[in-house]
Amino acid sequence: MxxxxxxxxxxxxxxxxxxxxxxxxxxxxxxxxxxxxxxxxxxxxxxxxAFGGVIIAGRLEEIPPGTVTAFPLGQFFLVRNAEGGLLALYRKCTHLDCVVTWNATRRRFNCPCHGSQFTEAGAVLNLPAPRPLSHFAVIVEEGLVRVDTSQLIERSTVQAEDWAYPPPAEQP
Ligand code: FES
The missing domain is CATH 1.20.5 (Single alpha-helices involved in coiled-coils or other helix-helix interfaces)
Structure with a gap:
């Protein structure tokens, strides 16, 4: 070989x-x-x-209790109540979908079309709106507030459970 x-x-x-x-x-x-x-x-x-996804609303310490902040691109208002709870209210009136505005002086949402009014929790103060403003899930993680606009939460009454409370460790 x-x-x-x-x-x-x-x-x-x-x-x-x-x-x-x-x-x-x-x-x-x-x-x-x-x-x-x-x-x-x-x-x-x-x-x-963008609306339809998860939107970063900001850091928790940038959203003081007792404030209402409009997020036009997200189509919601982020409400933080005096106790620190968070609620992301869909901006469309439950009557015929007009866009509501926030009146900071009277602390209520007004619908310009037919006069409906809502509390900061979205409860109906004035008809003809048939039900409270709808809302989106709010998630607080590591000090960051996110709003999930992929799924609208409709309701017939307002409840304490509608508010998202940050874990105690996250409270400023
Ligand atoms: S659309 Fe709001 S009251 Fe009619």
Whole structure:
């Protein structure tokens, strides 16, 4: 038995062209993949700030008790009551969907269309609104307040459980 010690033959020019084209194609795919992942990341960030997704409302210490803050892009008002509870009220009136406004002096929501009024908890003060303002889930984690606008919570009465209270450790 004999061993062949001759070095392998150099690739032909056509084969070298093919190998170079293959490496270029693989590099291109890698760049496209990285770009796609980057776009996905940007896309998820945009979803976080738009109505229909989870919206970061701010840090808990930036939302003092007794305040009502409008989030026009999120289509809600974030109410923080005197006890520190949080409620994200959908801004549309339950009569015919007009957008309500907050009257800070009288501390109530007014509907400009047919005169309905609501308390800061969203309870009906003046008809014709048939039920309280709807709301969204509020999540407080690590000092950050998020509002999940993907699911509207409709209600026939207002209840203490509608308010989200931060864990005691999160209270400023
Ligand atoms: S839409 Fe609000 S009172 Fe009619």
């Amino acid at each position: 004999t061993l062949d010690n001759t070095p392998p033959a150099a690739p032909s020019p056509a084969r070298r062209d093919f190998l170079e084209a293959s490496w270029l194609a693989l590099g291109g795919l890698a760049v496209l993949g990285a770009g796609y992942i980057g776009l996905r990341f940007v896309g998820s960030s945009l979803t976080d700030s």
